[in-house]
Amino acid sequence: MTLLQVKGLGKSYNSETQVLKNVDFEVNAGEFVSIIGPSGAGKSTLLRCINRMVEINEGKVIFDNADVGSLKKKELRKLRTNIGMVFQHYNLVPRLTVIENVLHGRFGYKTTMQGIMGRFTEEEKEHAFMLLKKLGIEDHAYKRCDQLSGGQQQRVGICRALIQEPKLVLCDEPIASLDPNSSKVIMDHLKSITTDMGITCLVNLHQVEVAQDYSDRIIGLRKGEIVFDGPSKLLHEDQINHIYGTELRELITV
Amino acid sequence: MEAGRTNDLPYIKRTKDGRINIKSGNKIDLVVKWTLIILSILTVMAFFFFNYIGLQWDRAIPETAHNLRVMFLEPALNHFSWGEAFYQVGITVGLGVLATVIGAVIALFLALMAAENLSRPWISKSIRAVVAVIRAVPTVLWVLIFAIAAGLGSEAAVLGMLFHSTAYLVKAFSEAFEEVDAGILEALRATGANWWHVVTHGVLPSTFTYILSWVFLRFEINFGVAVAMGAAAGAGGIGFELFMASGFYFDLREVGFITYAILIIAVVLEIISTQLKNRYFPASTNN
Numbered sequence: 001m002t003l004l005q006v007k008g009l010g011k012s013y014n015s016e017t018q019v020l021k022n023v024d025f026e027v028n029a030g031e032f033v034s035i036i037g038p039s040g041a042g043k044s045t046l047l048r049c050i051n052r053m054v055e056i057n058e059g060k061v062i063f064d065n066a067d068v069g070s071l072k073k074k075e076l077r078k079l080r081t082n083i084g085m086v087f088q089h090y091n092l093v094p095r096l097t098v099i100e101n102v103l104h105g106r107f108g109y110k111t112t113m114q115g116i117m118g119r120f121t122e123e124e125k126e127h128a129f130m131l132l133k134k135l136g137i138e139d140h141a142y143k144r145c146d147q148l149s150g151g152q153q154q155r156v157g158i159c160r161a162l163i164q165e166p167k168l169v170l171c172d173e174p175i176a177s178l179d180p181n182s183s184k185v186i187m188d189h190l191k192s193i194t195t196d197m198g199i200t201c202l203v204n205l206h207q208v209e210v211a212q213d214y215s216d217r218i219i220g221l222r223k224g225e226i227v228f229d230g231p232s233k234l235l236h237e238d239q240i241n242h243i244y245g246t247e248l249r250e251l252i253t254v
Numbered sequence: 255m256e257a258g259r260t261n262d263l264p265y266i267k268r269t270k271d272g273r274i275n276i277k278s279g280n281k282i283d284l285v286v287k288w289t290l291i292i293l294s295i296l297t298v299m300a301f302f303f304f305n306y307i308g309l310q311w312d313r314a315i316p317e318t319a320h321n322l323r324v325m326f327l328e329p330a331l332n333h334f335s336w337g338e339a340f341y342q343v344g345i346t347v348g349l350g351v352l353a354t355v356i357g358a359v360i361a362l363f364l365a366l367m368a369a370e371n372l373s374r375p376w377i378s379k380s381i382r383a384v385v386a387v388i389r390a391v392p393t394v395l396w397v398l399i400f401a402i403a404a405g406l407g408s409e410a411a412v413l414g415m416l417f418h419s420t421a422y423l424v425k426a427f428s429e430a431f432e433e434v435d436a437g438i439l440e441a442l443r444a445t446g447a448n449w450w451h452v453v454t455h456g457v458l459p460s461t462f463t464y465i466l467s468w469v470f471l472r473f474e475i476n477f478g479v480a481v482a483m484g485a486a487a488g489a490g491g492i493g494f495e496l497f498m499a500s501g502f503y504f505d506l507r508e509v510g511f512i513t514y515a516i517l518i519i520a521v522v523l524e525i526i527s528t529q530l531k532n533r534y535f536p537a538s539t540n541n
Contacts, residue, residue, distance in 0.1 A: 051444055080446035091441035095459050104455060108446020115451035157441075164445055 003029040003064060003167060003200050004050065010058030011045055011224075019045045020224045023059070029167070032194040032201045034211035034232070037221035038244050043204040046221065047170045050202070051083045052076060064167060081108030084161025084199075086190075088173040090153040094146035098137065098156050101145055102128045105163035124163070131159040135189055151182025158189055162197075169193060171203040175210070183207075187214050208240055321506055329510035333503060334495065343515055345408075346491035349480040352412050354473040357419030362465070364420070365427030366453060371439060372431060381424065388421035393479050397487045411489035415479055419472050426472075430464040431457055463531070470527040477523060481516055492516060 009023040019042045027033055035043050048054040050061055052068050061068040063079060071079055084105070092101045106124050107115050132138040135155040140148060145156060154174060161169050171190060175183035191214050193199045205211045211218050212232045220228030220235070220243035228239050267275040277283060331339060367373045368381040388396075397414030404410040434457050442452045458465075484493020492512055499508035 053440060053444055077446040077448060080444055083444070085441065085444040087437060087441060089437050091435070091437035093438055093456050093459055095462075096455070100455075104442060104447070104451075105445050107442065107448070107451040107455070110451070112448060112450045115447065116454045118455070160441075160445065 001029045002026050004202075005062040006046075006050070006059070007062070008059035009046070009049060009056065009061060011042070011049060011054065012057055018224055020049070023221075023224070023226055025219060025226060025229055027168075027200060027202060029200055030194065030198050031217060032191060032203070032215050033217045033219060034203045034205050034215035035219045035221055036205050036208055036211050036243060039206075041221040042224040043221055044172050047085075047172050047202065047204060050168075050170060051080050051085065053085075077108055081164055082167050084164050084166035084169040086154070086157050086161050086169060086171040086174050088176045090145075090150070090157045092145040092153055092156055092160075095144060097142050097144055098132070098148070099125075099128055099141045101156055102132065102159045102163055105160040108164060128159065128163055131162050132156075135159055149182070150178050151185060154178065154182070154186050155189065158186070158193075162193065162199075166199060168200045168202065171201065173204050173206060176206055183210070190214070208235075324506045325510035325513070327510075328507055329514055330507040331511055332505055332508050333499065339492070339495075339511075339515060342490070342492045342495050343519055346480045346484060346493060347477065347519065349408060349411055349415070349483065349489060349491060350473055350476040353415035353419050353480070354469060354476050356412075357416045357472070358423055358465075358469045360416075361420045361423035361427055364424045365431060366457075368424055368428040369431035371434070371436065372449070372453065372457065378428075382428075385421045385424045388417060389425065391418075393418040394482070394486055397483055397489075401487060406488045408489045408491075411480070411483040411487045414487075415476055415483065419476060423468060423472055426468040427461075427465060430461045430468070433464075434460045467531065470531075474520070474523055474527070477520065 004027040006023055006025050009020055010018065011020040012018045023046060035046065037043050045054060049056050050063065050068065052061075052071070056069040064082065066075070066079060068076075068079060093104070100118075103118075103120050103124065106120060110119075129138060129141065132141055135158060137148075137152055137155050137159075140152060145153060148156065157174075169190075174190065175186050178186060187210060190201055190203065194201050203211075203215070212235060215232050217230065218228065218232045218235050219226055220239065222243050222245070227243055228235060269275060334342075364381055364385070368378050368385065370378050393415055395414075396417045397411050400413040400417075401407075401410040404413060438456050438460065439452055442456045447455075480489070480491060481493035481496070483489045484491040484495075485497035488494065492515060496509065496512045496516075499505045499512060
């Protein structure tokens with residue numbers, strides 16, 4: 001079943017540079033897709049067009065049969081509750097506790113007043129603790145987020161995305177600020193989101209080898225255009241060179 | 255490194271004697287230097303144009319010293335009692351608290367609208383413009399302006415101080431809000447949170463200590479202004495007593511006593527605010 005369709009997507013922040021050009025792809029429910037490409041290729045912009053954190057200029061994004069570009073404010077909030085997002089710099093509120101940060105993922109389901117008062121149901125709280133346990137950070141639930149390590153903070157970020165009960169999780173370079181060990185833990189968790197919970201994952205990555213190891217499918221982006229789209233085992237050296245515009249031996253791989 | 259080798263590189267800026275500059279803004283340095291020189295010359299020249307007629311140095315200096323001694327070494331209360339003094343200090347503190355608290359609440363909402371990352375550009379710009387104008391007019395003038403409507407007294411004083419405090423705090427708060435990491439706002443919006451959710455659970459927790467610090471600072475300022483307003487706008491309180499003691503009764507001892515009372519209150523306020531900050535926000539330095 002097709003969950004996400006991107007048709008002829010184009011985006012430019014100013015008149016001179018076109019960040020995305022005529023991007024076309026489809027993602028089926030339950031897929032784990034990586035997007036690779038050099039810095040400035042438009043990976044982050046592409047992800048943000050899907051939940052409309054940036055406005056779409058040309059083309060269409062259709063998520064779960066809804067045209068993302070034409071949604072009104074309320075419908076857009078509704079859409080965003082169905083799409084979780086994980087960031088490179090975790091983007092937690094550092095002064096709040098872990099559990100508070102996780103529960104922020106429920107705001108999309110709340111009215112203004114419920115949200116302001118911070119009224120969460122017991123089920124939501126139990127769900128939050130269950131997710132923390134699943135990611136192995138239940139001990140830290142009442143710690144302030146700025147006391148956690150990078151890898152732990154990223155796991156809080158994943159919990160925040162999962163408590164939304166999303167159909168799709170967008171990950172914007174989730175391991176770019178982490179050491180190799182924590183990176184592996186995070187990637188394993190992301191992979192298990194897809195395999196165990198059946199949630200579709202769309203991951204921006206810098207590390208080609210990580211992308212090959214973990215994903216079912218890889219999309220290669222270069223200067224705002226898709227130059228590769230296929231199963232990860234079909235991604236060979238010359239395609240990687242084409243995506244990055246270099247020889248493979250020049251790439252420093254982690 | 256050999257000096258000769260870098261000589262011909264065009265992007266190195268040098269002074270006349272060939273030394274390398276490490277400041278980029280040569281013009282700014284020059285303007286600052288000349289401003290200081292001109293101000294110094296004007297200050298020295300001013301002393302030659304003062305009106306010295308009637309000034310007797312041999313009398314002026316010892317008598318000033320005598321007055322200061324009476325004021326600060328022999329403070330006493332002559333026209334009112336200790337209880338009265340406390341009551342009047344209380345009124346002054348009350349004026350300050352009222353203006354600060356109401357001002358802070360109003361400023362909080364206006365600052366949310368004035369912060370560029372939380373608001374639309376035209377709303378933010380117009381609030382900033384209005385607030386800048388209000389801040390440019392001194393508090394005393396606002397009090398006198400409100401005195402036209404409310405009559406001289408505590409109402410006009412509180413309104414005027416409130417006006418200026420609000421404007422001051424809007425600027426301080428909105429700048430604190432703009433410092434909030436854009437990623438936090440993005441992450442919350444991406445979960446489907448609306449504006450109020452982002453503000454109450456993302457922006458305010460991140461900036462709470464700054465907001466509190468600014469409110470305390472403004473309260474200290476407002477206490478000082480409230481003393482002055484007691485005299486200038488007849489708002490009552492210890493400032494009015496000070497005005498009566500100095501301008502009406504010429505009672506130096508009482509002036510000294512009142513000055514000490516104000517000083518003690520100011521020190522106590524400072525201690526309380528430092529204690530509060532240390533106790534509840536030990537980590538206010540990080541992030």
